[in-house]
Amino acid sequence: MNDAPSPPARVVSALRRRLLAWYGRHARDLPWRGSRDPYAIWVSEIMLQQTRIDQGTPYFERFMAAFPTVFDLAAAPEDRVLKLWEGLGYYARARNLHRAAKGIAGERAGRFPDTAAGWRKVPGVGRYTAGAIASIAFGERAAVLDGNVIRVLTRLFDIRACADDAATRRDLWGLAERLVPVKRPGDFNQAMMELGACVCTPKAPQCAACPARALCRAHALGVEAERPVRRAKAAVPHQEAVAAAIRKNGRYLLGKRPGGGLLGGLWELPGGTVGPGESHAGALERILRDELGMAVRVGGLVASIDHAYSHFTVTVHVYRCAHMGGTPSPKTHTELRWTLPGEFGRFAFPKANLKVLPLL
Ligand code: SF4
16 A cells, blocks of 8 residues: 555544544444443444444344353354354354353353453454454554545555555554553444444545544545455356255254354255256256165145355255155265254344245
8 A cells, every 4th residue: 555644643643532432422332332241242343244234233242142251152053153143144153152251261261261362263253353352341552444445544544556455455454553541442443343333434425523534545536436455346147956845754854054154054955056058857857866876756845045145146045855765965065954844043044045944
């Protein structure tokens, strides 16, 4: 970033003063705000990655009611943790949180790291999350840089370099670190994020209500809508997939996905991706034969569900199927279970399945 700003001390102190005063008056009342409990702050930060606050808040409240301490979380079965995460997406977050809770409750006897460097060693905690927890819970002068902060900084200092480039990102971290004050670093970081979420929004920022307006170079130049500069997005690929609602004696066959990958540890109606030139019925027969060792007759379509993941979109076509032969045995799943519809509520499912299960 060859136009990396090095703001003078008077700008830095004016920005800190204005943001902290504004935050004191306008901070939203959120259930984890005001807490210095590292466990609550850690859960909230992990839960709110890639998730809107209005969507994440009820999940946070349910999660904390179920697991009020790191010991409760560590002792819980993974299925229960995933059930409380069901619908939030990015399930690796929940699995890492659970794994890390076991480490903290066990090897560390419940003692949390108290520095950003210590938090970086916790599974699922990156530089942003470590800075957020260390500054909010422990008052460390550690910076945060997420999408909101990037937008605020590139506008405030009219940074024209592409915000997706590694060199720019490094310089933005440096800038964020220079701005964090020794006193109230956690409040300052939250103020930056809050400003990005509520005032300095991606579209139509409310500059007239912004506490930093007098310091903002992009606003003075009228180029706030052009910051941050981002790399053009690649087209998102689309997949066609099929899934089978196989019923026997009133029960449906469910499979549990292996722990590590996409949607790991969640339960689903078995299925997979439709190959090029393949019919839906042909794909289902092939997948169930190869992956479960069973023969089926494909019946009527229950529903076609569209779903968007971060790197691709998918349409899942769910068909009723009759079991014609073979004892299902898991090859790509870790477990298979014939399940009554009344028991579905005990399992954590991906969103696409959640939309179709009530139709069965
Ligand atoms: S003045 Fe406008 S563009 Fe600048 S930081 Fe405030 S809201 Fe963002």
